[in-house]
Amino acid sequence: MYRVLIADDEYWVGRWLADVLAKSPYDIKLAGISKNGGEALEKLKSDQIDILITDINMPVASGLALLKELEESGRKKPKTIIISGYDEFEYARQAIELDVLAYLLKPLEREKVYEAVEKAIGLLEEEQRQRESETSDFAGTVEVVLAEYLKNPESDLKEKLAELFVRRKENPGFYRLGLLQTGQLEQSALSREPLRRKMEEACPGKRIFLHQRDRFTWAILITGIEHPEGFAVNETALASILHRYEFGLSRAHDDFSRLDCAVEEAKQALIGNLEEEGEEKLRSLEHIPSESELHAEFLSAIQTRSLPLLEECSRLSAELFVRRDYDLTGCLNFYFVLTGDVIKLLNDCYGKENDTEYLSLMEEGYELSVRIKNHYSIRSICKRFEDYTRKVISCLKEDEYLAVSDIVRKVLLLIREKYAQDLSLGQIADEYGVNPSYFSKKFKDETGCNFIDYLTAVRMEQARALLENTALPVAAVSSRVGFREAKYFSRVFSSVMGMKPTEYRERMRRDGTGREVEM
Template sequence: MKALIVDDEARVRKAVRLLVDWDAHQIDEILEAGNGNEAIEIIRQAKPALVIMDMMMESGNGIELMTWVNEFAGNTKFIVVSGHNDFEFVRQTVRHGGIDYILKPIEAEAINVAVAKAVAAWRSEEDDRSERQKQSIQLNEFKPIYGEKLLSALIDDPINSDLSLRRLCSDGIIPENIHSARLILVQTDAGNNPLIKRFGGDTELMNYAIVNICNEFLHSPLKGVAFRYWGGPPEIAIILWDIQTSVVELIGRINHGIYSTLQVRMHFGISSIGNLPKQLPYQRAEVAEALQRRNLLIHEDYCHFSSSSEEFRDRKEIAKAEVRGNVSTTNFADVKEDWKMAVISGSPEILSTAAQHWVDELSRGGVVTPEILNSWKNDALLFRSQLVREMLGPEAEGALAELEQADQLHPAPYTNGYSFSLFAWRDWSYTLMQELAEVIALKQAKERNPMHDIVKYIELNYASDLSLQEVAGKFFVSREYISRRFKQEYGINFSDFIVNIRIDKAKLLLQNPRLKLAQISEMVGFHDVKYFSKVFKKQVGSSPKDYRDTFKS
């Protein structure tokens, strides 16, 4: 696995190299770039799995690089390391799919946790891609009649699209001399559990059934072809070459057929008419945008045209376009303070009021789209992360891990679902704030435990000759209390705890080649360098000198 470090300061790139435990993350090749433009060229050629980048650079800034990675190298994960504690930078990082936003000076633990998350996400997606590829092969073996692999290639392999079209024509799937077509995407609802249960939880079987229903209305006479598109996330696509037919009436008949069979109606994204096959990649982007920008408050409209199509202004589309233009400009920042005060209060009534205010602001403009919902959901999760870090400091990472685990039990409503409900989003926001309030209150209660103050005192004074009697007297507790609590909470005694802290600090200082062993020994509280070396080797498994040698390039 490859990683790329992007920063215009060589010392920062070197620091990242030293602080990340590359072997532990199974990263065997580390590349460097001095600016965003140089990074883009390296990403194109080397295709690293991970990019660790600065936000502010003289040539090619971080936001430009993130935008490019998100658009052209979507498999690559990135972590931002910045000296700027700027909310907009953090927000841009989240919106472009960044794994974490770490402030300088860089802490070894923080960056290694972020790298671990990035590597895990990359490997998970890699496994998903491999699994989808296997499914694609199997599906094409069982359903060769639809030529789904070739049909998908028309969209995602423009270099060979003419060849694919010729093969589809020779197989009789697409008629000869077809030059123009529309692309239509059928939006299936991954959150529709009752429908999926009807197929025994098998979404592939469900999609196969939907494709068959669509083709019943397309094949007599031959107007187009519906197929399972395998070039990305699960989608059902229709290539409609009968451009004279009324696409709205056709989709109405298809939707009636789907409803008669499955008791649901589905949403269709419809492109403008374009050249077949050259325009298909652009048409796919059009219809994906149309579905992302459909107004979830209008339940009875199932046809969603791209803004470049003529039909966008037909069928009272002008009025709808005007409504779309009135989308509320309310930002999450407008409710952020309400949420913060509600979480700090922990009061169910105040939490409920804040949640209701959020959905009121969300729907105030008369338009709620999947795009808007995703943006607000990301802002809400970003708020949670920032508040936890603000309130809990060093305890933040553990609290965030607990909250992310709770997200699996109480996930956000599906943003592209058919049964959109403001009440469901209100309940989700209430639950999110309630769980956040509980975690913060619990962690703060632990902070009031005298052991936390004792540990902090030891961490600040580890270089001194600390004694159990001295610490007990300072905090007005007995020696026996401290000894018992150290055993209960850390599994070791008081003196071993101090030794562990001293050795951990020594390991950091050993990375500085200008410090002598005797100096480091004194700095961490060992007055005899030989005794320091003996204890270090016992704890770490290697001598201080051997440990230091591992950092030499």
């Protein structure tokens, strides 16, 4: 939307123009009507005006004097339309010299005004396209040089990067380099422009340059930082990204010759963030098995097809290497050897069964051992191996399968223990290797109700207890019993209990059956 200022000392001319513009088909907004040149000049200096429609003769300052003042002060002039009651050559000549795009004679005609405004908008749009093109070309060039430098840090590309900013006459100020890495060892799901928009939202007013360093990692160059001590990335704006990605940011530098230091600082910051997270989770941990013990437990979990044991081994191995001064190298070596043993196990099975699925998993194991070498996150490495091993376990044959009734009993216990987590019948059926439709029927046969109804009943039971005995807000109760949205929780609670959560809490309080405690 373009902002238009009208300047005319004749009241009715200004009102007529305002009415004409309000009824126009253009995306414009009236910024005001000034009754003399002085008022117009103040408005032009204090506000963003895109189009100026001004009388040539006004008190205090003429329309041409306004433009001369702006030109001499170095300010950008708006697209200007001159209106006048005099058809004089000298006025027209001066207007041309001041880049006035239209000279309209009074009495004004609606169509002539529209033609002039349309011409102004066309020029503004063309300038905007030109700026976007130049900005895009500059950003693309910087990102290409950044990519080349990260591939070859020993080159002189740091100097080339500095030259680009000098040539564009753009002051990069202080800069910081960030590394954003996926929490899984899968290819990054982020694409360039959505990530750029997120980073611009998190660092308002700063220039963002991006390079996908490998399949898992984005390098982010943030420039235009004026005061490093007051700069911080708004992590709230990145919330949708950071639950799946790790992020590390370098210190502020004002010299591109220090770019290698910034890269190393970003890497260490990323590792440091992970280490702090690990230390918090370690406080309640009493004993971690040795590497050899964990290695044996992992193989036992695979051979016995025990998913709970697999999950426990994965958790403990992460804690082991995080506690050991964030021993990334030790973690990589441990999983490299372990992956080799899993491949041997699959090779033995392939020799007996001649099953191409085993062959496919062996190839994936080889790829895994290569792909994890340049990853910075211990927890991500552990999780990726766990995901891979789950596939191995589901592929391995076993002599005796759990009876469905035994599975149902295990699932009932699982629901009681993990009702606050995302649980689905399909996920559980896959975990135990049974058909979801068949398992759903057997679950109802064993319990008398559907899986989702049983899960909901358990959650409502826990919700009632929290509403009766705590002062937690309804939103907090909703989250604690496994609902992502408080509104949906309230609807489910109302359908089950016949009243809203707040009404239930109030009734329990009135009946004297509820006692609230802080949690």
